[in-house]
Amino acid sequence: MKIEKLVGERFKERPSDCSIDSHALMVRGGYMKYVANGIYSQYxxxxxxxRKIEGIIREEMEAIDGQEVQFPVALPASLWEESGRYDSVGSELLRFEDRNESRMVLGMTHEEAAVQLVREYGKSYAKYPFMIYQIQTKFRDEARPRAGLIRVREFTMKDAYSFHTSQEDMEEYYEKCFRAYERIFERAGIPETIAVASDSGMMGGSLSHEFMLLTPAGEDSIAVCEECGYKSNVESAASIIRNESEPFKELSLVYTPDIHTIEEVCEFLKSSREKSCKAVVYQKCSDGRLVVLFIRGDLEVNETKVRNWLGDEIRPADITEDSGLHPGYIGPYHLDGDFTVLYDDSLRGGCNLSCGGNTEEHHYTGLCMERDCPDAVYHDFAKIKENGICPECKKHSIKISRGIEVGNIFQLGKKYTESMEMKYLDKEGKEHYPVMGCYGIGIGRLAASVCEAHHDEYGPVWPAAIAPWQVHLCCVRPDNREVKEYADRLYEEMTNAGIEVIYDDRSISAGVMFSEADLLGVPVRVIVSPRNMKEGCCEIVTRDKRIQKKAALDEVMAVTEALVAGNHAF
Structure with a gap:
C-alpha cells in the first residue's frame, strides 16, 4: 500500500487531552479518532x-478446542432478568426500548446469551465439555472513560464460555485457558504480563484472575510481595493489620471546635492516624439506606469489598439533618440510628483511639474497642497498603504497582446455569446444572497496552507479530529517476513476495518521512535515497534501532526477507 493513499493524518504535536503516551501516539499516528466520550473510530x-491480535487469539482458542460463534449486540432485557443481572448491574448496562416498546440492553458481556445459545444443545452429559467464543463489539457505559483505548465505553472483546459437568473438569480447563492466555500475551509482544488474583465483581464465581501489564500508566493497583511472589489486585487482596496491646485509658469526650477531617483531629489531639478511628458513610443504591463503616484512620476503604459484603451497589451518602449523624463527628461509641454499621478488621484489638463523639464539635479519646464496643463484628473492608503484611508469607513486604488489565478469566460455577435453568441429564438420568468458566480479552485495550509497553519518544515500536505492516519502504527524493525506479521495482518485488509493505514515495523532506515512519512503528525500514544509490546500496534499519545495515542493491530483498522472517544473522 502507498502511504499517500492511507486515510488519516499524522502530526507532530502531542494532543493536550491525552493523559498517557499510547493514547497520544495513536492519535498522532493516525490510528484512531475521537467520536464521543469513550468511543473511537479506528483507522x-x-x-x-x-486483526493480527484477533488472529493470534483465534489460533490459541481453537488450539484448546474453542468454537467461534457470535452473539447479538442488542439483547432482550428478559435474558438479563433470567440471570438476575438486569436489576443488580448498575448504570454501566445501557438499557433502552425499541420501536415496539420492548425493553432491550446493549451487551456489555454475554454470559446470558451464551447460556441461551446452548441450553437446548447441552441437555445430555455426552455433549460436555465444550467451549464457545466470540470476538464482538460490546458497550459498557463507563462513568469515567480515560486513557484512549485503555478504558472506553464501546470496545471489541474476545469472550469465551466453557461448560462442564464437574468443578474438577472446569478447573482443568481453566488451567488450559490460563496457559493459552500466557501464550497470547507472549505472542502479542508483552510476555512480562503477570496473572493476579482478582475480585469476580458482577461476573460472580468462586475464583478469578486478571492478567496485568505492569506500567505507571495503568489504572489498576496491584499488590505484589517481594518476598514470596504473592500477586493480587488491590480490590481483592486481604488487608492484615495487627494492633499492639496496651493498657486501656479512660474514655473522654473532648471539645474539638470546627474540626472535621481525620487529619485535623489528629493534629489537634497530637496523635497519629494509626491511633484514630474514622467513619465513612455510604448509601445502598437499591433502597437508599445508610451504611456507616468504621476503619482505622490511616487506611482507605476498599469499596469493592463493601459491595461484595452488602450484595449491593453503594454510593457516597447524602447525609441529611434527620439522619441522626453528625458529619465529621461520627464515632462507634453509643451510635444510634436506622443504618447498617460495619467495622473493619483494622479496629480489632484497637485501643486508646480517637473517634467522633456523635455530637457536634466533640471527639472521644481513649476509645478501646473491646471495652467500649463489645458487640462489634469485624470484617475486612480495607485496601492493602504499601509495606503492608503479605496475606501469604505474613511479612511486611507488600509493594503497590500500577497495571493495565489486558485479560481476565473467571470460574463462574453454576451462577448462570442455575438462574437460567440450563440442565443436563447424567448417565443415570438425573438432572444437574453445568459448571461454567468465562474468559475475556479486550482487543483494542491489548493493542494500546502493547503500544504503552513498546514505544519511544518518536512513536510505537510494534512487535513483528502484530505490526500493521512488516516493511516500511522510504523513497527519499522521488524526483530522482534512478531512486524512484529502483524503489518502485523493490515495492513490486516485496509485494509479489507476500511481504506486507507500506510505501512512501511522496515528495516530502526526509525528516518528515522518517518522523511519520516512526509513528507507524513498522519493524523493518528500507531507505532508498540518492546518496545510498551512489554507494550502490540501501539502508535497512529496524524500528527498535537494534539493526542498522547497508545492503548492496542486489541483496536488499534477501536481507529484508530474512529480517521479516525473524532471522537477524546475516
Whole structure:
C-alpha cells in the first residue's frame, strides 16, 4: 500500500487531552479518532494491528478446542432478568426500548446469551465439555472513560464460555485457558504480563484472575510481595493489620471546635492516624439506606469489598439533618440510628483511639474497642497498603504497582446455569446444572497496552507479530529517476513476495518521512535515497534501532526477507 493513499493524518504535536503516551501516539499516528466520550473510530493501521491480535487469539482458542460463534449486540432485557443481572448491574448496562416498546440492553458481556445459545444443545452429559467464543463489539457505559483505548465505553472483546459437568473438569480447563492466555500475551509482544488474583465483581464465581501489564500508566493497583511472589489486585487482596496491646485509658469526650477531617483531629489531639478511628458513610443504591463503616484512620476503604459484603451497589451518602449523624463527628461509641454499621478488621484489638463523639464539635479519646464496643463484628473492608503484611508469607513486604488489565478469566460455577435453568441429564438420568468458566480479552485495550509497553519518544515500536505492516519502504527524493525506479521495482518485488509493505514515495523532506515512519512503528525500514544509490546500496534499519545495515542493491530483498522472517544473522 502507498502511504499517500492511507486515510488519516499524522502530526507532530502531542494532543493536550491525552493523559498517557499510547493514547497520544495513536492519535498522532493516525490510528484512531475521537467520536464521543469513550468511543473511537479506528483507522487502517489500528485495524491491521487488531486483526493480527484477533488472529493470534483465534489460533490459541481453537488450539484448546474453542468454537467461534457470535452473539447479538442488542439483547432482550428478559435474558438479563433470567440471570438476575438486569436489576443488580448498575448504570454501566445501557438499557433502552425499541420501536415496539420492548425493553432491550446493549451487551456489555454475554454470559446470558451464551447460556441461551446452548441450553437446548447441552441437555445430555455426552455433549460436555465444550467451549464457545466470540470476538464482538460490546458497550459498557463507563462513568469515567480515560486513557484512549485503555478504558472506553464501546470496545471489541474476545469472550469465551466453557461448560462442564464437574468443578474438577472446569478447573482443568481453566488451567488450559490460563496457559493459552500466557501464550497470547507472549505472542502479542508483552510476555512480562503477570496473572493476579482478582475480585469476580458482577461476573460472580468462586475464583478469578486478571492478567496485568505492569506500567505507571495503568489504572489498576496491584499488590505484589517481594518476598514470596504473592500477586493480587488491590480490590481483592486481604488487608492484615495487627494492633499492639496496651493498657486501656479512660474514655473522654473532648471539645474539638470546627474540626472535621481525620487529619485535623489528629493534629489537634497530637496523635497519629494509626491511633484514630474514622467513619465513612455510604448509601445502598437499591433502597437508599445508610451504611456507616468504621476503619482505622490511616487506611482507605476498599469499596469493592463493601459491595461484595452488602450484595449491593453503594454510593457516597447524602447525609441529611434527620439522619441522626453528625458529619465529621461520627464515632462507634453509643451510635444510634436506622443504618447498617460495619467495622473493619483494622479496629480489632484497637485501643486508646480517637473517634467522633456523635455530637457536634466533640471527639472521644481513649476509645478501646473491646471495652467500649463489645458487640462489634469485624470484617475486612480495607485496601492493602504499601509495606503492608503479605496475606501469604505474613511479612511486611507488600509493594503497590500500577497495571493495565489486558485479560481476565473467571470460574463462574453454576451462577448462570442455575438462574437460567440450563440442565443436563447424567448417565443415570438425573438432572444437574453445568459448571461454567468465562474468559475475556479486550482487543483494542491489548493493542494500546502493547503500544504503552513498546514505544519511544518518536512513536510505537510494534512487535513483528502484530505490526500493521512488516516493511516500511522510504523513497527519499522521488524526483530522482534512478531512486524512484529502483524503489518502485523493490515495492513490486516485496509485494509479489507476500511481504506486507507500506510505501512512501511522496515528495516530502526526509525528516518528515522518517518522523511519520516512526509513528507507524513498522519493524523493518528500507531507505532508498540518492546518496545510498551512489554507494550502490540501501539502508535497512529496524524500528527498535537494534539493526542498522547497508545492503548492496542486489541483496536488499534477501536481507529484508530474512529480517521479516525473524532471522537477524546475516
Amino acid at each position: 487502517t493501521p489500528l485495524r491491521r494491528v487488531c
